[in-house]
Amino acid sequence: MYDNSVMYYVYILSCADDTYYTGCTTNLTVRLQKHNLGQASKYTRSRLPVTLVYYEVLPDKSSALRREIAIKKLSRREKIMLIDHG
Template sequence: MAWAYILRCNDGSYYVGSTRDLQFRFSQHQAGEGAAYTRRRRPVELVWAQEFGRLDEAFAREKQVQGWSRAKREALIMAATERLPALSRRRGRP
């Protein structure tokens, strides 16, 4: 199994990642052994995760979510998936 996940950092920013072992990876982030981004922004909180059958699928989801706006990530975190299409529209366009 594999996971795509979002962490909320101490400064309110979000970190998006993927892994085969979510619990171990989260522990790494908390201990300052994860990404340099989260090392400087601890403690972190796991706010969203999605399980996949393969790591390449989780990685693709990670890259997709990394390209999203803060508002779209927050809709995903709140499981407000009905809001995602509207948040995908470009600003200033109907």
């Protein structure tokens, strides 16, 4: 059974080296702060600062993880289209 009070976010960050990072979390604000402090992921730690450019809200962890994987498989061009057009 799912906990309806918890929302899951899948997000895309734009890194300082013009690359994208995709992740998921239950607290987008705290996760973004941790990324910019170099505490959230090895990938973003060396590409600071990062900026939130896109996110989606999902109902449960399973769907959030599936969506994260799907976004990670997109080409850079497809990610830009997603960011620009939702």
